[in-house]
Amino acid sequence: MTTAEASRHAVSRLHTKYCDHGLLHGAYQPRRDRHLPSNMYGDMGVKLVQHAKRTQNLAHLPPYQAELVRAVTREVRDLDKDVKDLLEPFQGSFDPSADQAVACTLLVNHLSMRRNKRCLLAYHRTRTDKLEELVWNGSDVVDLSGQQVRDSSAANGAPTAGEASTSSLSPQEEEYVRQYSDLLAAYKGQWTDIDLTGSLEPPRDLFIDVRVLKDAGEIQTEYGAITLTKNSQFYVRQGDVERLIAQGYLQKLG
Template identity: 70%
Template sequence: MYGDLGLKLVQHAKRTQSLSQLPPYQSDIVRSVTREVRDLDRDVTEMLEPFNGHFDPAEEPATACSLLVRHLCMRRDKRCLLAYHRVRVEMIEGMCWSGSDLLDQVQASQNKVAEEGARIGSAEGSGASSLSPEEEEYARQYEDLLAAYKGQWTDIDLTGSLEPPRDLFIDVRVLKDAGEIQTEYGAITLTKNSQFFVRQGDVERLIAQGFLQKLN
């Protein structure tokens, strides 16, 4: 029935809003909805072809009703497609603003799924990205745009938390090697499993990216 696949996309979008990570892109459903729109448009064109551009709804009420139903179905499918992609775009932008390296997270998640699939011998562990190729390109360009925007105010971290820190200095544990970083009190080398007592403002971004863990 027309609109059923569009409804599935809306349900996926609603579920996405309650998740902390972006779920896999529903490429099959998106293609099916797009194909349905093209089929409906072709039906409308074929129905109007015999009238040679002089269709009068009053003289052909049955045809007019059929055309109206198809136009409404096309409009609904398009709105469902827009709603689904808008929710995903807003989540991608939000993750970029939070300071998270979205593409690195996607790659890490992809590798984890592939490793798990290989361990259990499952075909589902293909390691497919949760982003479509277009979303990956959008995220890459949005991060570049955000970096250029933040570059105008080098003394302010626009992606930092809006809540003031309770403690100026915090204890952190290094979860994965991050190399050497420069802090207000000098350079430190972040090697896995090491711990440091550092100024929170110097490592907030590394905590958001998953390199460091804040200790209580």
């Protein structure tokens, strides 16, 4: 069999196999996620990359796409099972030059698995970078993500149901944020006189007017303790409240 004939044979086998599994002509659906729309085989990996691209241009972190991640992971498992089924009759003695059609099929499956893996890695790396950026900016990431979900639900007129729907982070991301914050706190502890997460731009005014957006309790400043209650206003040293402004507790006026 010539190389051209082997390639045509491989394409024919792939077409037959994917049609049998409903993977062509927009018929693919994950086994358990039947509520997802029909997709061409591999399209869900593209959707993850599109979500990652959109995340790079947002100031906040959108909800974690758990359903898509599970579907892409399941595609990889299905492809791996197909590879094992193709190689099983050869009992470990497969010769690519002797059966080029099977070799081509194996190559396509292998490249598809690698592509899905890269899509998964790109999606999670983008979200990790955004989480680290928020932590360095002094934001309370877990509280901020929960507030975003609550605001979105209120805007849509749909109340949140249960703890699982009150955060835009996955449980693994919440744990990552906690551990990364602990590492950052330990690192900053070596430089007690320097706020490593503070703004690199010098303040224009030493003292500023601020409004309290949500209760923050009592804080200690250079000039004594003040109690931050919602809707109250204060004239304070900017260096004492920069972190609270970044975390969304205070709003700078003027």
